[in-house]
Amino acid sequence: GQNIDQPTEMTATEGAIVQINCTYQTSGFNGLFWYQQHAGEAPTFLSYNVLDGLEEKGRFSSFLSRSKGYSYLLLKELQMKDSASYLCAVLDSNYQLIWGAGTKLIIKP
Amino acid sequence: NAGVTQTPKFQVLKTGQSMTLQCAQDMNHNSMYWYRQDPGMGLRLIYYSASEGTTDKGEVPDGYNVSRLKKQNFLLGLESAAPSQTSVYFCASSYSSEQSQYFGPGTRLTVL
Numbered sequence: 001g002q003n004i005d006q007p008t009e010m011t012a013t014e015g016a017i018v019q020i021n022c023t024y025q026t027s028g029f030n031g032l033f034w035y036q037q038h039a040g041e042a043p044t045f046l047s048y049n050v051l052d053g054l055e056e057k058g059r060f061s062s063f064l065s066r067s068k069g070y071s072y073l074l075l076k077e078l079q080m081k082d083s084a085s086y087l088c089a090v091l092d093s094n095y096q097l098i099w100g101a102g103t104k105l106i107i108k109p
Numbered sequence: 110n111a112g113v114t115q116t117p118k119f120q121v122l123k124t125g126q127s128m129t130l131q132c133a134q135d136m137n138h139n140s141m142y143w144y145r146q147d148p149g150m151g152l153r154l155i156y157y158s159a160s161e162g163t164t165d166k167g168e169v170p171d172g173y174n175v176s177r178l179k180k181q182n183f184l185l186g187l188e189s190a191a192p193s194q195t196s197v198y199f200c201a202s203s204y205s206s207e208q209s210q211y212f213g214p215g216t217r218l219t220v221l
Contacts (some may be wrong), residue, residue, distance in 0.1 A: 031207065041215075042213060043113070043199070045209040045211070095206035096157075096167070097152075097210070
C-alpha cells in the first residue's frame with residue numbers, strides 16, 4: 001500500500017527554527033509537495049522537490065532524499081502566522097497525489 | 110482573477126437528499142480534482158478530470174458522481190446523501206497533473 005507519515009503535532013517558539021519530517025512509501029515517485037493549511041482554510045502550495053537536495057525559498061526550505069523516502073520542511077525565524085498544518089504529498093507513478101494527514105504546528109510566543 | 114471558487118460554502122442535508130457542489134476556475138487549467146478532508150486523515154481524492162469531457166475515479170468515488178462539460182467547471186454530485194459523507198470538500202485545479210494544485214475555499218457539508 002501507499003503510505004505517508006508525518007508527526008501529528010509539533011510545538012515551537014516564535015523566532016526559532018522547526019523541522020517537519022515526512023517519510024513515504026509509494027508506488028513510484030514523481031515529486032514531493034509541501035502545502036500549508038491554516039485552520040478552516042484551503043491548502044496553499046509551499047514547495048516542490050523532485051531531485052535530491054535542498055530547495056530554499058525565503059524562510060522556508062524543503063529537503064528530499066529519494067533513496068531514503070524522506071523529506072523535511074524547515075521553517076526559520078518562526079512567526080505566529082506560521083501556526084498552521086503542513087501537508088506532505090507525493091506524486092505517484094500514476095501522477096496522482098498521495099497526501100499525508102498533516103502536521104499541526106503550534107507557535108508559542 | 111478569482112482563482113478557484115466553490116459553491117455553496119456550507120450545506121446541511123438530510124439522509125437520502127441529493128445535491129451538487131459546484132467548482133469553477135479561471136486559470137485555464139486542464140486538470141481539476143475533488144477531495145474530501147476528514148479530521149485526522151489526509152486529503153482523499155474522490156474524482157479527477159485531466160481535461161474537459163474526461164473524468165476518472167480516485168480513491169473514494171462511491172456515492173459520488175462528477176461532470177466536466179466545460180473546461181472551467183467541475184461538478185460533484187451526491188445522489189443519496191449519507192452521514193458518512195459529512196466532510197469538508199475541496200475542489201482544486203492545476204495546469205497538468207505534475208504541477209502544483211490550487212484549491213478552492215471548501216464546502217462544509219453535514220448530513221443528518
